[in-house]
Amino acid sequence: MARSLDGRSFTFTLADATPIVAGELVSLSDPEGHRALGFVEQTAPDAQGSIVGSGRLLGVVDADDRLISRGTRPFAEALVTEATADDIDRLYSASRASLEIGTLVGAPAVAAKLLPHRFNRHTFWCGQSGSGKTYALGVLIEQLLSHTDLPIVIFDPNSDFVKLDQTVPSADPAEVQRLASREIRVLRPDGDGEHLRARFLSLPLRVRAALLRLDPLLDRDEYNTLMHLDSRLQVEDTAEFMRSLIASTSPADRALALRIENLGILNWQVWARDEKAATEIVVERPNATVLDLGGFEAAEEPLIAALSVLDDLWARREERRPVLIVIDEAHNLCSPELTSPLQVAIRELITQIAAEGRKFGLWLLLSTQRPSKIHPSIISQCDNLALMKMSSPLDLAELGSVFGYAPEALLAQSPNFRQGEALFAGGFSPAPAIVQVRDRITVEGGIDVPVPLRS
Numbered sequence: 295m296a297r298s299l300d301g302r303s304f305t306f307t308l309a310d311a312t313p314i315v316a317g318e319l320v321s322l323s324d325p326e327g328h329r330a331l332g333f334v335e336q337t338a339p340d341a342q343g344s345i346v347g348s349g350r351l352l353g354v355v356d357a358d359d360r361l362i363s364r365g366t367r368p369f370a371e372a373l374v375t376e377a378t379a380d381d382i383d384r385l386y387s388a389s390r391a392s393l394e395i396g397t398l399v400g401a402p403a404v405a406a407k408l409l410p411h412r413f414n415r416h417t418f419w420c421g422q423s424g425s426g427k428t429y430a431l432g433v434l435i436e437q438l439l440s441h442t443d444l445p446i447v448i449f450d451p452n453s454d455f456v457k458l459d460q461t462v463p464s465a466d467p468a469e470v471q472r473l474a475s476r477e478i479r480v481l482r483p484d485g486d487g488e489h490l491r492a493r494f495l496s497l498p499l500r501v502r503a504a505l506l507r508l509d510p511l512l513d514r515d516e517y518n519t520l521m522h523l524d525s526r527l528q529v530e531d532t533a534e535f536m537r538s539l540i541a542s543t544s545p546a547d548r549a550l551a552l553r554i555e556n557l558g559i560l561n562w563q564v565w566a567r568d569e570k571a572a573t574e575i576v577v578e579r580p581n582a583t584v585l586d587l588g589g590f591e592a593a594e595e596p597l598i599a600a601l602s603v604l605d606d607l608w609a610r611r612e613e614r615r616p617v618l619i620v621i622d623e624a625h626n627l628c629s630p631e632l633t634s635p636l637q638v639a640i641r642e643l644i645t646q647i648a649a650e651g652r653k654f655g656l657w658l659l660l661s662t663q664r665p666s667k668i669h670p671s672i673i674s675q676c677d678n679l680a681l682m683k684m685s686s687p688l689d690l691a692e693l694g695s696v697f698g699y700a701p702e703a704l705l706a707q708s709p710n711f712r713q714g715e716a717l718f719a720g721g722f723s724p725a726p727a728i729v730q731v732r733d734r735i736t737v738e739g740g741i742d743v744p745v746p747l748r749s
């Protein structure tokens with residue numbers, strides 16, 4: 295039997311062995327024939343050996359058999375039973391959940407769905423190595439591509455998403471069809487397709503200075519030359535420009551030329567020269583743009599590519615054109631431990647987008663192995679949580695304290711998750727749910743390297 299004093303939450307006692315556990319959806323029927331749906335947040339045995347628990351009301355079922363989320367009222371007694379598959383469908387319809395991400399672990403016959411319109415918030419995706427984050431992100435991106443017009447930019451450090459434009463033979467033809475019309479651009483460091491490139495002059499001055507390891511005060515003359523490069527570089531090609539710098543009578547010009555040459559910066563692959571820069575592609579808002587950050591030679595190149603795109607999105611924020619910014623292995627770009635000037639510039643940019651980007655339509659989805667690998671001021675801005683297997687009790691406690699909307703009883707199950715199982719909580723899930731992520735429709739890029747076995 296259950297009761298609700300406030301019309302929002304409920305408590306219950308199970309006299310018999312009714313198998314109701316935390317995380318489950320339940321139906322609550324009162325003697326007058328009214329019915330509500332609820333979500334069980336916790337259960338525990340009491341001194342008499344009964345099971346007691348509590349949860350949240352999700353809505354009432356109306357005369358037309360639909361779920362109305364705003365209609366919940368207090369009740370003195372109601373019978374608690376497990377929600378049926380139809381009840382779960384009612385919940386999805388009421389919340390307009392359409393992204394089919396997998397099946398519910400507690401009810402494997404029932405599809406688990408997320409709310410596409412709630413990706414207008416930042417999302418944190420966490421789980422230890424091998425838990426299935428990148429694979430599951432792929433599933434989510436496919437669903438967003440199939441069911442929304444939300445443009446997605448994917449920062450892909452391990453070339454995991456470079457085959458997002460190819461489908462697997464086993465995929466359902468209707469789903470393949472839905473994806474076929476989507477524009478997916480894959481930008482890679484080299485190879486036959488489109489290339490991932492950036493323009494030196496489009497980078498913010500302090501980033502250009504950081505690349506050249508110039509300090510505005512210690513290297514006054516060279517820094518000043520760099521400040522005034524723009525007008526000179528636009529009219530000359532780089533080789534000619536370098537020759538003119540070296541031949542210049544100004545010592546600062548020559549010093550800057552030697553610095554550029556000694557650092558080998560002009561040999562980097564990342565510079566756009568005659569090609570399109572990534573920013574010029576992202577600004578067209580393809581349905582998905584994959585930025586393959588793996589495979590550049592210099593460590594700075596992927597950082598420059600990432601920074602150029604983030605900086606341009608931020609600079610154009612007033613245009614208010616929505617975009618989902620997916621960053622896999624986000625600790626590469628926003629760990630509190632990063633210290634090089636380029637890394638700090640990127641982290642500050644992401645921190646700014648986390649704090650202020652939401653209202654401009656710049657929404658982040660950050661994936662990483664441990665919460666402590668992302669700067670706390672970024673994590674605290676995330677309203678959606680996806681948690682995959684994570685064994686460390688310390689990390690789970692940290693998640694519990696940051697993501698108050700994720701019930702502790704469900705967080706505590708994370709160490710036992712199998713590969714591909716995830717807890718979804720926050721605005722993008724109609725109720726917190728543990729899900730077995732479904733199979734991919736598109737081809738995975740970087741598959742795990744197998745151990746060679748003796749034949």
Ligand SMILES: Nc1ncnc2c1ncn2[C@@H]1O[C@H](COP(=O)(O)OP(=O)(O)OP(=O)(O)O)[C@@H](O)[C@H]1O
Nearest residue numbers: 422423424425426427428429430713714731741742
């Ligand atoms: N739901 C799934 N169904 C089938 N295979 C999966 C599933 N999830 C993960 N895998 C496989 O498990 C392996 C590891 O998964 P994945 O690369 O997604 O882990 P990860 O959490 O991103 O790890 P890392 O933090 O090391 O990047 C991959 O080879 C992937 O193909």
Ligand SMILES: [Mg+2]
Nearest residue numbers: 427428429622
């Ligand atoms: Mg991964």
